[in-house]
Amino acid sequence: MAAPRYLGWDFSTQQLKVIAIDEQLRVIYEDNVHFDKDLPEFKTQGGVYIHSDRLTVTSPVLMWVKALDMILQKMKSSGFNFSQVRALSGAGQQHGSVYWKKGSIQILKNASSELPLHQSLKACFSVSNSPIWMDSSTASQCSALEKAVGGAQHLANITGSRAYERFTGNQIAKIYSQNPEVYLQTERISLVSSFAASLFLGAYAPIDYSDGSGMNLLHIWEKSWSASCLDACAPGLEEKLGCPVPSYSVLGPISPYYSQRYGFSPDCKVVAFTGDNPASLAGMRLQEGDIAISLGTSDTLFLWIQEPTPALEGHILCNPVDSQAYMALLCFKNGSLMRERIRDDCASGSWDEFSKALSSTVAGNNGNLGFYFDVMEITPEAVGIHRFNRDNQKVSDFPKEVEIRALIEGQFMAKRIHAEKLGYKVMPRTRILATGGASHNKKILQVLSDVFNAPVYTIDTANSACLGSAYRAIHGLVAETNVSLADVVKLAPEPRLAVTPTAGAEELYRPLLKRYAELEQKVVCSPTSSCL
Numbered sequence: 123m124a125a126p127r128y129l130g131w132d133f134s135t136q137q138l139k140v141i142a143i144d145e146q147l148r149v150i151y152e153d154n155v156h157f158d159k160d161l162p163e164f165k166t167q168g169g170v171y172i173h174s175d176r177l178t179v180t181s182p183v184l185m186w187v188k189a190l191d192m193i194l195q196k197m198k199s200s201g202f203n204f205s206q207v208r209a210l211s212g213a214g215q216q217h218g219s220v221y222w223k224k225g226s227i228q229i230l231k232n233a234s235s236e237l238p239l240h241q242s243l244k245a246c247f248s249v250s251n252s253p254i255w256m257d258s259s260t261a262s263q264c265s266a267l268e269k270a271v272g273g274a275q276h277l278a279n280i281t282g283s284r285a286y287e288r289f290t291g292n293q294i295a296k297i298y299s300q301n302p303e304v305y306l307q308t309e310r311i312s313l314v315s316s317f318a319a320s321l322f323l324g325a326y327a328p329i330d331y332s333d334g335s336g337m338n339l340l341h342i343w344e345k346s347w348s349a350s351c352l353d354a355c356a357p358g359l360e361e362k363l364g365c366p367v368p369s370y371s372v373l374g375p376i377s378p379y380y381s382q383r384y385g386f387s388p389d390c391k392v393v394a395f396t397g398d399n400p401a402s403l404a405g406m407r408l409q410e411g412d413i414a415i416s417l418g419t420s421d422t423l424f425l426w427i428q429e430p431t432p433a434l435e436g437h438i439l440c441n442p443v444d445s446q447a448y449m450a451l452l453c454f455k456n457g458s459l460m461r462e463r464i465r466d467d468c469a470s471g472s473w474d475e476f477s478k479a480l481s482s483t484v485a486g487n488n489g490n491l492g493f494y495f496d497v498m499e500i501t502p503e504a505v506g507i508h509r510f511n512r513d514n515q516k517v518s519d520f521p522k523e524v525e526i527r528a529l530i531e532g533q534f535m536a537k538r539i540h541a542e543k544l545g546y547k548v549m550p551r552t553r554i555l556a557t558g559g560a561s562h563n564k565k566i567l568q569v570l571s572d573v574f575n576a577p578v579y580t581i582d583t584a585n586s587a588c589l590g591s592a593y594r595a596i597h598g599l600v601a602e603t604n605v606s607l608a609d610v611v612k613l614a615p616e617p618r619l620a621v622t623p624t625a626g627a628e629e630l631y632r633p634l635l636k637r638y639a640e641l642e643q644k645v646v647c648s649p650t651s652s653c654l
């Protein structure tokens with residue numbers, strides 16, 4: 123019996139990626155198709171079309187299908203042995219939607235193995251350019267949805283988020299209001315994740331709970347569609363969405379198309395696909411109490427939460443690996459670009475000098491606190507630079523090394539405060555998994571560790587969504603026997619311990635965190651504030 127293999131797919135914004143792992147979780151194959159470079163006939167930029175209104179952003183669905191044809195052909199030409207694949211799963215960019223035209227189910231099911239899929243499916247989509255997560259053209263639909271269900275907080279209490287322009291329910295509402303005949307011609311609406319699963323299944327794949335949490339349509343506590351949200355978006359929507367399923371569900375065997383054309387075993391199982399961020403949580407092997415912090419252009423927090431409290435910021439999603447738990451996403455727009463601007467102004471553009479400034483200033487910065495938002499921040503909604511001394515008096519500037527520490531302490535205190543507002547609790551077992559550019563700077567990580575009073579580990583997340591999908595393919599085969607993902611992937615390489623908290627950090631930062639939260643109320647935008 124040839125050694126089993128598991129495939130993880132990632133249908134992301136700019137490329138399609140695939141990873142194959144063996145039973146010891148070693149990566150034995152990886153490949154990608156870059157949409158702009160490898161499929162130039164679609165003329166995308168960064169995998170997307172930004173429309174002339176500068177708000178509408180779409181991607182051509184047939185480009186995603188053709189990319190799959192192309193990558194499978196590349197794998198076949200490289201001699202990849204598909205017959206060893208026991209299971210596959212995948213991820214898709216969250217919130218994007220695919221509209222299957224009436225009658226397409228038969229075409230999908232009976233696609234000829236003599237043809238690439240994109241030829242068979244070329245007339246199957248009632249919307250040829252799918253709306254994706256970068257779209258922000260549905261403000262009026264968002265207002266209507268929040269009004270229909272009793273307000274933003276009520277919508278967040280039901281679906282885990284207030285209304286966001288990129289969320290799928292609002293995108294569907296826009297299509298229904300602007301092109302009702304297109305909507306009526308649509309027999310099925312998929313997310314990018316469930317669309318990709320459908321291609322492998324040869325049937326319409328269900329939406330999973332976790333990616334479904336990014337639609338403003340799923341009741342995240344009951345794990346079913348919210349009738350009030352569906353009705354507020356479009357008529358007869360539930361029938362077009364199908365029933366949502368747990369993210370670790372085995373959907374069925376791979377379509378015969380793949381056995382005939384590529385040599386997949388007919389026993390290869392398709393495990394439900396999910397969103398890229400939930401798949402990354404699996405790839406980072408987050409467990410209860412853990413936080414993953416991606417320190418990139420914007421800083422993103424992935425939290426594993428047992429008892430979430432939905433708020434008007436951030437997103438609560440059903441957890442992709444434990445359907446009794448939840449995950450939260452928090453995005454801080456002023457991330458590495460803010461750190462680089464302060465490095466340039468206060469450390470002559472040198473990270474070494476920046477780090478020396480952190481070393482030469484005391485933890486707690488003698489009570490000096492700062493809020494650094496060169497661009498409009500989303501968590502919280504605020505903009506500008508705001509400095510306060512130990513007596514909470516506004517000051518116009520700090521000495522350079524004090525400015526550097528105020529920036530870093532402020533960024534991490536904001537993360538802890540907003541994570542705890544969503545219901546996250548720092549526990550004795552809490553680990554912080556840091557990734558992204560700043561995670562290579564131990565002085566910055568030391569501040570992170572002290573503010574959270576938790577050890578910081580570094581991990582490589584370059585392919586976390588893909589790897590997480592391959593892990594989930596293995597997990598799906600045993601999930602029914604109550605085996606956890608953590609048990610399934612315990613052979614994976616461990617994250618590397620980088621720093622541990624300084625003694626006394628918790629006592630030092632507790633009063634500072636309280637002050638920071640109070641001062642934040644002074645700088646957030648409000649109907650009467652200077653942000654307008």
Ligand SMILES: O=C(CO)[C@@H](O)[C@H](O)CF
Binds near residue numbers: 215397399451
């Ligand atoms: O909109 C997002 C999450 O809410 C993005 O991270 C997309 O998932 C990227 F594909």
